Amino acid sequence: MSLTPEQLAEIEAQRATPRPTLRAVSEGMEARLYKAHQVLDHGLIRVIDYMGDDAAIVQAARVSYGAGTKHVSNDEGLIRYLMRHWHSTPFEMCEVKFHVKLPVFVARQWIRHRTANVNEYSARYSILDREFYIPQPEQLAAQSTVNNQGRGEVLSGEESARVLEMLKRDAATSYDHYEQMLSQDGQQGLARELARMNLPMNIYTQWYWKVDLHNLFHFLRLRADSHAQYEIRIYAEEMCRIVADWVPLAFKAFEDYRLGGETLSGRAVAVLKRRLAGEVVTQEESGMSKGEWREFCEVWG
Amino acid sequence: MSLTPEQLAEIEAQRATPRPTLRAVSEGMEARLYKAHQVLDHGLIRVIDYMGDDAAIVQAARVSYGAGTKHVSNDEGLIRYLMRHWHSTPFEMCEVKFHVKLPVFVARQWIRHRTANVNEYSARYSILDREFYIPQPEQLAAQSTVNNQGRGEVLSGEESARVLEMLKRDAATSYDHYEQMLSQDGQQGLARELARMNLPMNIYTQWYWKVDLHNLFHFLRLRADSHAQYEIRIYAEEMCRIVADWVPLAFKAFEDYRLGGETLSGRAVAVLKRRLAGEVVTQEESGMSKGEWREFCEVWG
């Protein structure tokens, strides 16, 4: 991604003139506002606006619990308590709006998270730019042999080169034809809403995406996870760094309870208790399937 | 409603120290922030936070429509266009958070609007205050004879006095018993989550309510309507004044297209066209039921 001089100037202008406000202010987020954080080859994430901070979470929770939470002596303790007990509404009191540029096949995964507000650049109204995601060679991996939805080993140099060649050539050809179909030079020119169908799914689109902190955490738990596809995970990881600056206490609690935590089934709890009591438990005795047992052992040995 | 000196001092403190921000700022909303607007006898609405302004709506729409909307020469024209064509996502880009104090029976209607974030004061954790909604005599009206969900004539002075006496006495008795049940003076004291069941539905509760502008407009269209119950409509009307200060262009469009507009069925369109052509049309010819015809004639004569 290289921003044009015009775009850089626009960001500078947006950052040039602070104005007074009586609202809650997060210094960590003010330092981020409008700046473009590069993701993938042509993608980006920018914070366009935000509402609330760690104190807003606490404030909302104290409305709910009134005197009942006064014994939790500090904000960090209360935020950890809320996260531990799956309280969602106080986290919903914070809101953030991102500008994201991303490949269409990533956008198609992303949009499955329905509890958010979206304005996407429309290819019915407007012409898409000639920008395609072409993976780095180290991201070109074979189909995983153990996971139907994952990647295995990196492709050999020769195979990798063949793949890159095909991706680049097909993108270029499709876009050339897109332009030719749209052209009104010596012909009528196909409607934009039709011509777009020829474009491959690694073309970039962009949108404004606005979401509350609770639903953002849910998105990040699934998409910053090691099982998520790399091309969406890298966006989620960038957002994790942004959220850590915005609401540091809430993010630390999220990191401990969700990103770094584990969920155990009743069967798994029973196995762990037997192990703590010194027993050796086999898969057959565990009541777990082979797949579940393998996942269990990856965590607990 | 009379705020305590502590509450007034807290509002003063919240308004005392503006801080610099790079975000969009609405001057009309800054003038409102934290201040308590009285509603009913003990209720209030306060703006606690907001995100976005008229320009944020336009900005989001231009991401969607790109070059396609450049011919709409100004922001007001674009906002009116979006409202006229039922575009919802640009209006979702603005968000507002209110602190509301309201009677429980009003809260029960309000909460039916599901697309919002809520933190309500919890009567499981905390003790409710001795504050009840007692209507003004001019609000004490008889059941409407034409509308199953509305009010008719104001009650006579004598009947009105009887009603007020019952409302006040029952509220006082219920609250006295609530306190006696909770008391740990010489007894164990009933759990708060149980004692609350004795309280009548005109007791006041409070919550933080956060909503995007599109869904707020939907709420206001239904609740600022003349058919809404007075006790919720008066909250909606106060919110209309607040929104008019926050996003003046969007509010004016909302006022013209939604609050001041009309929806016609296909049958009603056909009748109006015949009338415009000089015909006289009767209810029988209109295809409308008597009720529908009555509503139609109330608007069109």
Added chain:
Amino acid sequence: MSLTPEQLAEIEAQRATPRPTLRAVSEGMEARLYKAHQVLDHGLIRVIDYMGDDAAIVQAARVSYGAGTKHVSNDEGLIRYLMRHWHSTPFEMCEVKFHVKLPVFVARQWIRHRTANVNEYSARYSILDREFYIPQPEQLAAQSTVNNQGRGEVLSGEESARVLEMLKRDAATSYDHYEQMLSQDGQQGLARELARMNLPMNIYTQWYWKVDLHNLFHFLRLRADSHAQYEIRIYAEEMCRIVADWVPLAFKAFEDYRLGGETLSGRAVAVLKRRLAGEVVTQEESGMSKGEWREFCEVWG
């Protein structure tokens, strides 16, 4: 709850005439349809309609995962896999509609779950019946001394009697006055939408509540939990029995992974791993707060 002869006859009539359908049928649910399951003193739950069964979950998942899941040899394994990995959309493919009669203070908790469809009996249009929740003496407990939102010991007989007397008397008085305010006998009669405000929150209301299985599981996880208030938990427990008959495989997976499972923070995982390795870990070393450590030890000893 004693159903009137008319109500019993209506249920009989609804169950009398099976009709042929080509849709998925759950025998366990057919046996439940329309029947009234009593909850609390005057409450009930009835299944009015349902869509889908265990096979519908599997079918939806196979659209998502195509050949990718063929190696999961059976339906039960696939359903457990989906539950373990927090896949929500296949469970959303089942839907159920309940008729519920419940006290208003329970309804106020229940409605906080926003992802559901609700039609509640309206006290603006209609007159509420004289039915109030009066707890059994063994449910009248003191405020918990360790939990701000819970109950402790059962009240002594004498205190319990005082509480019951107050609850019954206030309910009766409020309802008498409600009727007197509504009466048009020798007076105008107050509008229903106003008179209702005098009623206490243990009065019964009723609604149709329609929800998909994923969101129902979310509701049940929170409300069938031992920390939920008894008066809503007993509804959730009845619904668990109904769901077990409707989608037995999905319910068993839910029971194992959610109701019977545990969630561990990263800190708790670290402590358990050290314990499994034979170490003794103290609260101070754990990084957990006292409250968190107490909850941890309740599960793990």
Added chain:
Amino acid sequence: MSLTPEQLAEIEAQRATPRPTLRAVSEGMEARLYKAHQVLDHGLIRVIDYMGDDAAIVQAARVSYGAGTKHVSNDEGLIRYLMRHWHSTPFEMCEVKFHVKLPVFVARQWIRHRTANVNEYSARYSILDREFYIPQPEQLAAQSTVNNQGRGEVLSGEESARVLEMLKRDAATSYDHYEQMLSQDGQQGLARELARMNLPMNIYTQWYWKVDLHNLFHFLRLRADSHAQYEIRIYAEEMCRIVADWVPLAFKAFEDYRLGGETLSGRAVAVLKRRLAGEVVTQEESGMSKGEWREFCEVWG
């Protein structure tokens, strides 16, 4: 679309064995269940399941309004009343599940309707089929000159042929390369989650889409509208025919009030009233913009 003999046999099997149910049954929908309705060249819509019928809407409304609606003498009148007054919750009591096969660029518009449940065939797990939407020549239209998001005149035969040639060739090439990248014949074979990015947006995908009737009406109002893109409108029109068989009374009310109705701004109401009184009103006097006036005159002359 030509279904394979296996697919036809599967549909036959699904329709072969009716089973008894006590639930509400819609005969019109039973006749539709599982059958494939062709849309576009390779697309389809099938009804997989449904819940409720016209009577379920009425039943839910009567819970809400109790005695209050008894004066509406019949079901059709009540359903029209609900639609006219924007009551949404009774219509939410009906639910339908479709199996839809559709081009990706159509799916991207469709998914913007968030209040629905979706399970899409996953190209991370599975290999997409070689099926692309290639428009009929009469659908190949030029960009509209008056509407930035619409189509104008049909392309001339020669230009049309050039476009079709490009669409077909690029689809074939992209799919050939997709297969070559995936192939494990003499090479490692690229992961499916990566290879898919080379496919153009006219490739077909499929999903299960489940929605309640209120939100389906909202979808149909926007997508069966003449301003919607043809390629999604034709799906919406097929669904209109299905819904008309499912809930005939509700569909007729929807047709009259939404599809055939008009929405007027306050300014438009004022102009119509002046016209009804015999005045001639110009655009300048109307307070409307030129665009709004043009739209107004298209309806009212």
